[in-house]
Amino acid sequence: MSELLKPRRSVLYVPGSNSRALQKAAGLGADCLVLDLEDAVAPEVKAKARSQVSAFLSQRPSSRSEYMVRVNGADTPWFADDLAEVVELSPSGLVFPKVSSAEDLRALDDELSALGAAPELELWAMIELPEAVLRIQEIAAMSRSSRLACLLVGTNDLAKELSIRVGPERKGLLTALSSTVLAACAYGIGAIDGVFNDISDADGFESECLDGLDLGFHGKSLIHPSQITKANQIFAPAEHELEEAKAIIAAFESPENLGKGVIVVNGKMTERLHLERARALVAKSDAIDSLAEP
Numbered sequence: 604m605s606e607l608l609k610p611r612r613s614v615l616y617v618p619g620s621n622s623r624a625l626q627k628a629a630g631l632g633a634d635c636l637v638l639d640l641e642d643a644v645a646p647e648v649k650a651k652a653r654s655q656v657s658a659f660l661s662q663r664p665s666s667r668s669e670y671m672v673r674v675n676g677a678d679t680p681w682f683a684d685d686l687a688e689v690v691e692l693s694p695s696g697l698v699f700p701k702v703s704s705a706e707d708l709r710a711l712d713d714e715l716s717a718l719g720a721a722p723e724l725e726l727w728a729m730i731e732l733p734e735a736v737l738r739i740q741e742i743a744a745m746s747r748s749s750r751l752a753c754l755l756v757g758t759n760d761l762a763k764e765l766s767i768r769v770g771p772e773r774k775g776l777l778t779a780l781s782s783t784v785l786a787a788c789a790y791g792i793g794a795i796d797g798v799f800n801d802i803s804d805a806d807g808f809e810s811e812c813l814d815g816l817d818l819g820f821h822g823k824s825l826i827h828p829s830q831i832t833k834a835n836q837i838f839a840p841a842e843h844e845l846e847e848a849k850a851i852i853a854a855f856e857s858p859e860n861l862g863k864g865v866i867v868v869n870g871k872m873t874e875r876l877h878l879e880r881a882r883a884l885v886a887k888s889d890a891i892d893s894l895a896e897p
């Protein structure tokens with residue numbers, strides 16, 4: 604399955620220090636779990652979190668979810684131990700927080716190679732510092748020469764750095780959100796929207812998922828199991844989109860349209876670029892269908 608076909612609609616953070624959450628995580632139906640050693644874990648329990656995450660990865664509970672680990676930043680006292688212990692246990696990849704430049708990723712990628720990390724181990728960069736947004740193209744370009752496979756927006760850290768209030772329209776974050784999607788798209792890698800903090804506000808969550816979808820994100824970062832089903836639904840192709848896509852494919856395949864560049868389908872002007880898009884949508888839907896339920 605190619606990178607962008609891997610469904611990453613729901614990316615759930617699971618604090619490594621929370622044994623109950625770790626116990627439940629594999630069966631929740633998220634496309635991806637980010638086992639967190641960083642911001643969700645207090646300094647006093649960093650070592651405990653690391654050993655609980657290691658135990659989880661060693662047991663590797665069977666699940667349809669991919670297992671990522673968010674390590675502490677390179678300038679923290681926990682980074683070297685996080686890397687040494689976690690890489691051996693072959694998670695799907697590492698989430699690297701507070702990236703500020705391409706050099707950060709180069710250094711980490713070299714370190715992973717020195718530790719003997721498997722080539723397929725992915726690196727996801729958190730875009731959560733203003734300097735990362737300003738250097739977003741050079742960061743995304745690292746996907747050509749490193750394990751970088753996805754950009755994950757850290758909206759809480761960005762709001763803190765910018766000292767902004769985040770309302771429903773996310774005005775102050777729009778440049779960061781949109782630049783991240785553009786850069787990811789230009790280099791063919793994944794882009795995941797940030798978290799929605801108000802667990803009790805289901806309507807607010809839904810509307811922020813739709814906003815992320817409209818901006819072009821492939822999925823959303825989540826903090827609570829109650830957010831998974833909605834994210835999986837919103838970031839999957841809708842039934843009417845699939846029907847439209849199949850109609851476009853069928854129309855271009857019909858003998859009278861052979862060799863035509865532009866046709867009319869259901870009253871709409873439809874070009875071959877729409878055919879490509881329709882095929883991609885069907886492929887994405889098939890990829891989602893092929894995920895085994897827990």
Ligand code: COA
Pocket residue numbers: 615616617618623624625627628639642643759798826827828
């Ligand atoms: N992953 C897996 N399970 C989780 C979970 C998560 N992120 N968040 C909650 N759960 C589990 C709880 O353990 C609980 O299980 P139980 O009822 O079987 O004991 C159940 O879901 C309901 O949880 P609830 O009581 O509603 O929430 P809480 O008060 O225990 O926790 C938070 C609320 C916000 C502290 C918690 O959801 C959390 O830590 N989320 C992740 C935060 C994070 O990682 N932040 C960093 C990235 S921004």
Ligand code: MG
Pocket residue numbers: 642700701729731757760
């Ligand atoms: Mg952060």
